[in-house]
Amino acid sequence: MYLGIFSNVITGATPEEVARKTREYGFRSVQFVPSRTAADSGGEDAAVAAAFERWATAYAREGIEICGVGGYLNLLHPDPERRQRNHRLFLSYVRGTKAIGCRYISTETGSYAPSGEWDFDPRNRTPEAWEDLRRVTEAMVEEAVREDVVILYEPYIVNVCATPELGAQLVREINSPHLALLMDPTNWFEAEQVRPEYVRAVIERGFAAERGLFRLAHAKDVAPPAPGSRKPELPGPGQGILDYATYVRLLTEHGYTGPLIIEHLTEDEIPAAAAYVQRFIDTYGS
DSSP states (O other), X not given: OEEEEEGGGSOOSSHHHHHHHHHHTTOSEEEEOGGGSGGGGTOOHHHHHHHHHHHHHHHHHTTOEEEEEEOOOOTTOSSHHHHHHHHHHHHHHHXXXXXXXXXXXXXXXXXXXXXXXXXXXXXXXXXXXXXXHHHHHXXXXXXXXXXTOEEEEOOOTTSSSOSHHHHHHHHHHHOOTXXXXXXXXXXXXXXXXXXXXXXXXXHHHHHHHHTTTEEEXXXXXXXXXOTTOSSOBOOSTTSSOOOHHHHHHHHHHTTOOSEEEEOSOOGGGHHHHHHHHHHHHHHHOO
16 A cells, blocks of 8 residues: 555646656655646547646656546536536546546546535435436446446545445446445545544444445545534545544455545645655555
8 A cells, every 4th residue: 555646736837847746745646637637628538638648648757657537527417518518528537547547537426416516415315316326327337348447436425325335335236347436434424423432433334335346545534514514524634533543454454555545635734644644554554
């Protein structure tokens, strides 16, 4: 197990500058977030591929792997036009993964909330939402099969797959080697569970649900909700109450040897966060 980071945490005027700084921070792996490229303007395959190729070349020159693409788009957007745009863009990302040299692309399981995909809507808990997500997933997986790409869903408390159990259920229902999960325990905490006495049980329950189904793993933290919010805060590693000893130990016990990808932080916070996570990898990792 080793450290990785979301590509958009590190700033720079060009892909080459970002890649150089990534190496200087000591990372050997990134999850590439395409939203920082011009590819977001329309999702044309040629534009996406060209942007991906430039980033891939920049990281390769610095000896940094791209472990996956972060294709976080609301595939269930309630506005039909936005939904279609998100579908086109996501499919262009799927087709662009070959250019960037990886097989994994992660995304969310969607929300009907008009205010945003990271907000809750009661319709997300309906059988209709499940069937909608299933239909959309089947279409996306068809393209993933053609491109030999694996889509990784990341369950989160406000989305349709609000729990690791629901994420695992969807993967098993689709039953394709081109659909799996991304491990991130911080996404599973309801507000009332963000207490030290509950943390270990939440992590262990999620690992039991996702056993054998996750392909990448994220590293951030969980903290009590801000005033007026029902969603827990999700800061960078070391800024909350996540039990990293349990988390990294269970990753190791489940045979995970890939990157632990840091997210939800500013560039200034990188050194402290990296040192924090590395300490647990050194003690409990493989």
